[in-house]
Amino acid sequence: MQASPHPPIPPALLMTIGALTFVDFLQNGMVTFAASPIMGEIGASPEEYTTVAVIYACVAVVMIALQGWLVHHLGLRRYLLASLGAAAAGAVVCALSRSEAGFLLGRVLMAMGCAAMLTSSRLTVNLIPPGPARFQGIKALATGLCTGTALGPLLASVAVDQTGWHVMFWLVAALSLLAMIPVALAMPDHGGVTVAGQARLAPIAALGLGSFLLLHALQRSYYDFFSDRHLLVLYAAAGLAALAFFVRSETRHGAPLLKLGGMKEVRFLSGLALFMFCYLMLGANGYLVPLMLQRALGLSWANTGVFFAMGLGAGVLTFAVMSQLLARWPSPRKFFVAGFTALAAFAVLMSRLTPSADPWTDVLPALACYGVFIMIVMPATAMNTFTGLTHDPAVFAHAQQVKNMLAQVGQALGIMVATVGQQWFTSEHYNVLMAGIAQGNANFEAAKAQLSGVYAAAADPARAQQMAMAHISQWLDQQSVLLANLDHFRVLAVLALAGVVVSVTQRVFR
Template identity: 45%
Template structure:
């Protein structure tokens, strides 16, 4: 199988990468994780402002992910025809347009339109940021590009909750999209200053058939739609969901089977059959599943389980996840002396286990700053140790050629969309299941014959009477007690989820300690 040549690199005589190029790498990666994290954290307030139900809002996530997969698959194809500078500028321009539509939207259809356009422009940001590192000639200076890439990843994950909570706390959720537009504009300036414009000759460009591309787009949408619908129909119509997944899987199988024998395929899969790459992508998928699940569960635990205000919840999550930046500094110091990945992978999954164990032992008397913040810090360490280490070693066998590396990044980031969606859906289903079980068990105890129930109801009624509830005191006390039961059931369901996370962390740490592929 033949592969085309890549656009020219920065001249080898240059001793250090230009700051403008490094800034593009950093900002593109930052934008990728910042936009997904902020919108996930602020989902409930945005739903209220645009008048969308949870089902409708989750459909915007499906639409974004489906468009993202299609766009990522065409990233290299577009670069060959536009050149790096024009491709990045066009992507940023479309992303800014989508962000502007979201920022000015006051209805669900307008917001959906904006998110789809954002997906068209911004889906390939992470892929682009990583491949742009290879514009730096092979030398120790290339690791500088990796540093900027990983720093953007850590900063995006860490700052997203805090920035989103600030916007929500000031009753201005539109500020989320204004910030994204400003960062994208800055990236466009640096891209204009640093990226090459050369095109790939026509006879060396990869090919894309419209029917095959539509097969990929429709297949990914069907699978993602079924995953999204499982949050609502899993317990009532599993057959329908499996049918949709089957149709989507067939469409995607047709796409990947058809491109295997192509001389210049849209995605060169034949060159990606390396054990290190396959294991690395599996680790990435696990990280994205956990990232999606945690991004859903943590706000639920803070707001519905503990009654913590938005602004405080965002600050705590940002402070905790900022440990990822510290972990990355530790890695940069340690890598030149001890480059082996195994110790970082084991330490990362041990951190995940500690994160799960600490949060699985919470009580309703929890202290946020002493009980939850340290746990979130271990989550940040897990994300950086595992994701950064995996990023540095997964592509070792496929980075000999820019086109092969680009295809490897594209496939990994396409699968990441499925991983994130699966994480959100599975955590939602577990929360529904466990909260229902706990609510039933708790509600049984609250009956008129139970002295604790009678005592609490009487105390609440008296307190409400003193505060002017009057004749409605008894009914208000009953409603408040029911709300307390619901809150307690939600918190207990979250604790069950973190128990599963702890077990996963222990098992993965053991697996990483005995594996020999990344040592």
């Protein structure tokens, strides 16, 4: 009897691969989706909340850079157990926090644990021998990623609507502890592609500080550009200089943490740009869309989460179909064109919404198009970015780390662009609308008189006029937010159409 060429894959190994991506994308999706209620309860302004996101990204970038060194010194199993433990501890701190400082501490701990989960999951796939069996690992990774992305908004909305946002973090803590079980059962002590390198303090500090200064300068550009623009330029220049020092140090050192010199490939760099755009979309739209549906269209948090999850669920179904087509038609161009076309459709549909929009016929189709974009473009990019680097396992591992470092920056940048951009658009529209609300304006006087008449049935005339003005002010706020949201999606539609053109004409991914 002929022996099987490869032993069967341990179920615990597949569970580990899926659990790592599931926990990471679930917690990121929930925190992004529930940004508004979290801000309200911890007393943080939008710019303060984005500062937390910036610090999370900077800590995550440093931890991803140190991953190979940590795995080499701790062993793969102990490293993953420590990562899950840090994620659980950070989630507990967030759940117990009642202030911005406590929430920041929890997110820093979570960054230390969750930062390298996606990289670890992808490199764990390589523990499976090459061949058809390895595709089972890829499917486990994609399943965890897709389900975590889709369930994040749903679970966050249920938590906020039923109990409170703290429950989200208790859930993450519990899932992190549960994920330790398959890790302890299946993971080896040492990974096969880990390269020790040298963790030198100066380059690592430059990486963290440079990331923070650059993102902080971009974050503060709206608030301080006219008053402190020279200081902001100094921050940005210092950040770029620090990052350049890190890159120079890594490319010229004999034992670098990351073999950056081996990644000078057009396909890889183009893939990084695509990944950066996708993660920016995840951050920006993950923050903005729930806010728009709840504040501008009046949906409850529970309904917002359900529709957002259903939209992303359409993307999961799309990926299931795409995975069947890849074997016969592997060329990625058509997938990129389809993905950016779906993004353009999402942006156009969202830019046409009104306060009376129907969630089923107007909102859900748009969210489904967004889910299709995410679940087509990201997998297609992942399957074509690293093909030229597979000859060297160490370079492949380091390329995965670099990609996920940029992913952290991209999501933080997306949240920052959404929050700062919306504040600017909202203030501009509010000023325009307020200019039309003045004594003597016929429409204003008619609306005020009509509302005063309604409220006069339950209050004295003076109080009725105050209530009418409060109602008009609330209406102005809602209209300003909605118009700002629509501006965001008009800009996004232009970017998506540009993506379609580039996808058709590019010659890198064929």
